[in-house]
Amino acid sequence: MADPAPWSNEISAREWIDRGGAQVVLGVDGGGTNTSCVVMECAEPKSGSDSVACGNVLGGGSAGSSNYHSVGEETAHRAIEAAIAKALSAARVPRAAVQRVCMGMSGVDRPSDIELVLGWIRSIFPDPTVDVSVHNDAIAALATGTGGKLHGCVLIAGTGTIAYGVAEDGRTCRAAGAGPALGDRGSGHAIASEALSAVMRADDGRGPETKLTGAILAKLGLSKPEDLIGWAYKDHSWARVAALVPVVKDTAAAGDAVALRILEEAVEELASTVEAVVRRLKLGGEDGTASFPLVLVGGVLSDGSFVAEKVTRKLTEKYPHAKAVISKQDPAVGAAMLAWQDHTKRMSSNK
Amino acid sequence: MADPAPWSNEISAREWIDRGGAQVVLGVDGGGTNTSCVVMECAEPKSGSDSVACGNVLGGGSAGSSNYHSVGEETAHRAIEAAIAKALSAARVPRAAVQRVCMGMSGVDRPSDIELVLGWIRSIFPDPTVDVSVHNDAIAALATGTGGKLHGCVLIAGTGTIAYGVAEDGRTCRAAGAGPALGDRGSGHAIASEALSAVMRADDGRGPETKLTGAILAKLGLSKPEDLIGWAYKDHSWARVAALVPVVKDTAAAGDAVALRILEEAVEELASTVEAVVRRLKLGGEDGTASFPLVLVGGVLSDGSFVAEKVTRKLTEKYPHAKAVISKQDPAVGAAMLAWQDHTKRMSSNK
Secondary structure, three states: OOOOOOOOOOOOHHHHHHOOOOOEEEEEEEOOOOEEEEEEEOOOOOOOOOOOOOOOEEEEEEEOOOOHHHHOHHHHHHHHHHHHHHHHHHHOOOHHHEEEEEEEEOOOOOHHHHHHHHHHHHHHOOOOOOEEEEEEHHHHHHHHHOOOOOOEEEEEEOOOEEEEEEOOOOOEEEEEOOOHHHOOOOOHHHHHHHHHHHHHHHHHOOOOOOOHHHHHHHHHOOOOOOHHHHHHHOOOOHHHHHOOHHHHHHHHHOOOHHHHHHHHHHHHHHHHHHHHHHHHHOOOOOOOOOOEEEEEEOHHHOOOOHHHHHHHHHHHHHOOOEEEEEOOOOHHHHHHHHHHHHHHHHHHHHO | OOOOOOOOOOOOHHHHHHOOOOOEEEEEEEOOOEEEEEEEEOOOOOOOOOOOOOOOEEEEEEEEOOOHHHHOHHHHHHHHHHHHHHHHHHHOOOHHHEEEEEEEEOOOOOHHHHHHHHHHHHHHOOOOOOEEEEEEHHHHHHHHHOOOOOOEEEEEEOOOEEEEEEOOOOOEEEEEOOOHHHOOOOOHHHHHHHHHHHHHHHHHOOOOOOOHHHHHHHHHOOOOOOHHHHHHHOOOOHHHHHOOHHHHHHHHHOOOHHHHHHHHHHHHHHHHHHHHHHHHHOOOOOOOOOOEEEEEEOHHHOOOOHHHHHHHHHHHHHOOOEEEEEOOOOHHHHHHHHHHHHHHHHHHHHO
């Protein structure tokens, strides 16, 4: 691995204090493809800052997937460690300056998941005065699109997909997020899997011809559809499959009917995932006309894409006062914002 | 493992010859759930035997999955070894009496797959005078339903699914058979995955309520849908998922609309898989009215089941002279029949 040994470039706490360095919080976004970490200063935001409730970001770092359901515990743990080490090193902040860590982790929902990740962070920050919170990545993603307010519905569609909602009275609920084996449709993994299936089906006559065949084989450096069998079962990483989404988007944009149909089905699935959350939390009020933030995040929903545009249109037709935002901010910043808010609350209550 | 050490109960070649024992062939069916082996005597079939081209079966044995794409090479190799050892032990036949081995293996199609399996068998039977042939399991399954004649189309739907056809002029083709990651719909794995997805979708409001929830949780000893997440990602074996098919069948039979819809979709997929093969090989002639055997095999297509009945009806509507047979015979017997035929051909040509 090319990752630096954790903490190798770290300066000491003493050096940091002598330089007048502030205390910091860390936000970590642990996804199915990447893990990223940002270091945020525990100070009032600069005036004129875009963000309503956000300290200054001093640096960031990233590593591989930390969804342990996909890559296993050891790899996930190491990815988090590497992302934190790189971020602190880039920000030139010592570990001793960290006051609070907020994790937004994909695949983490159950108390046992949370305990597992807490254990990993405690092994990096054994000091019990460092507060650690572990959330599903959806919470952090929602925060990025609402200026730090926990209200509304976020739809994430990257390697996996989940919709997560928070009502103004604090009720929460989610839909999807259980991974490809349990009905997560519309995710990057699902879109790419459908595309791979379409290639095989065109090849043996079960389905129509599609330009996905040439495009996917070229992307993977394979010569015929049959070669996909060896490729598909060599490695069970979901991210590796989801990495074919840009090929599907390009092929659809070039007018291929099969690729377009796959994206249209993803739109239906993603919209119905959001609707399940909005309906249960009554985010649109009794009649669907109340206003609420709708935050779209992830590679499948990138700004200006066919899927993002159609999902937004479909949902705003149903909920005309939903305020749709395609969030471009790193969910790690959302996690850091949550950590920062919790930290400033604690500081206020201690005064 | 409770398997006996290979060859532990085997008698010697000398003892066998002294007893007047005949030479034998082995047929092996290596599937995604089980591997079974039968020992067939190299003698003319008993008069009055049902089978047109079949020696007498002296014994059989079985072990776990030997689809190496699913369980890995080491486990697959060991399963084949165990099934052969058990069968020879049950038949009380020594290894030295084996003249020919015919393997019908799921997941084996490409020359590299065949070489791999040949290597495993050669390590068990190093004597170069023992002939070994390795086929896709579909070839052996077809033989079970046609009395040993290689003509027609076989549809296998067990843990996985594949349709394989042989034209009278010897042309062959297949559809599906590339596993769950590459568009095999209608398989046991696909049916059970849809059922698991339906449970999750009912739970979070994306889909309608279904009695599959109670039935599947009871079967797995879990208390709530969320517990399926831990269950689903603990183990990547396809057979473990496909083992839920009887629950889906029972729930559909009890009138659950969601379970019924899953089986109806499987019927559509399985019928279209067969049609892709029949169309390409023109098994039904130019106008679809020619006669050909249609052999249905595997747990999903068990005799009298909803899926077997509907698939048969759908296909015989389209190809009125297709002769549909639900084969109850162990595909290992089909593999042994092929070995026996090849052996008797060689014996005749040597005379």
